[in-house]
Amino acid sequence: MAMIDMNANDKTAKIRILVVDDEEDLCEILKFNLETEGYAVDTANSAEEALGLDLEVYQLLLFDVMMGEISGFKLASRLKKNEKTADIPIIFLTAKDTENDMLTGFNLGADDYISKPFSIRQVAARVKAVLRRTANKEEAPEKELLVYETLSLDTTRIKAAVDAQEIALTKKEFQILQLLLENKGKVLSREEILARIWKDEVYVLDRTIDVNITRLRKKIGAYGKNIVTRLGFGYCFEV
Structure with a gap:
């Protein structure tokens, strides 16, 4: 050569x-x-x-x-x-x-x-x-990537992945996961989640959040256990 x-x-x-x-x-x-x-x-x-x-x-x-x-x-x-x-x-x-x-x-x-x-x-x-x-x-503007171990969330391209395998999330599920990852270790009340995710939507029940969280836990596999419920307080992504 x-x-x-x-x-x-x-x-x-x-x-x-x-x-x-x-x-x-x-x-x-x-x-x-x-x-x-x-x-x-x-x-x-x-x-x-x-x-x-x-x-x-x-x-x-x-x-x-x-x-x-x-x-x-x-x-x-x-x-x-x-x-x-x-x-x-x-x-x-x-x-x-x-x-x-x-x-x-x-x-x-x-x-x-x-x-x-x-x-x-x-x-x-x-x-x-x-x-x-x-x-x-x-x-170019840097992409926003939220990562915890092999769980990743690309907030620029709106893609979620576990172990490099893309997972399909609804808009609300994606937004909830983004909010939790941005505030790892912090307990977020249902009221705060509603205000951040549902904003001006009028008729939204606390139960709506619970249903979305349940679906989200299943979709992210082993990392579902990291989304913990604090009874009487709200939800937290625990590390």
Whole structure:
């Protein structure tokens, strides 16, 4: 593979990239050429080794799919469930190029999928493209994400998920869960919930809240137990 001979860019000099692949030679080739582009590059030869690093410091992650006990897919899934690493863009580098494999990668939140064998020039171009898209996202208003363990609520796109699996909530259920997550550990009275969620709707009974809470508990699975009732006071999302 030929080395890319391009001048480093001041902007890329601050961008940190982690390459995770069990092929040490490939890691070194990618590291050398991406550093020539001006990036700061670290490598790891297994998912286990990568998990021992402070992953929050990276602006881009390049993962091989086929690695030991923890595959690149599993590693990506773990990081997407952690709010501190969920937004770091990921590119998969893999010999698995079937449509199902590619869909799996993109469904896990991957930003690109490059099939082996590839040229270093191709990788460099795709890296630049992903970082450019990421920069554009950062300039846009940040999405509001409420997270508790693997329960997440995206208040920008109005989506709820448990263990990275989207769950269908009604508008009122979504709003109740949002209110509870925004006030974790705080008991909210029925009157306060009514005032915040139902606002100007006139004929709403306390029982309406109870019914919505019951449905919500079932839909969020194991996290239903976190929504506790304080008799005579109201509801609380307990952590």
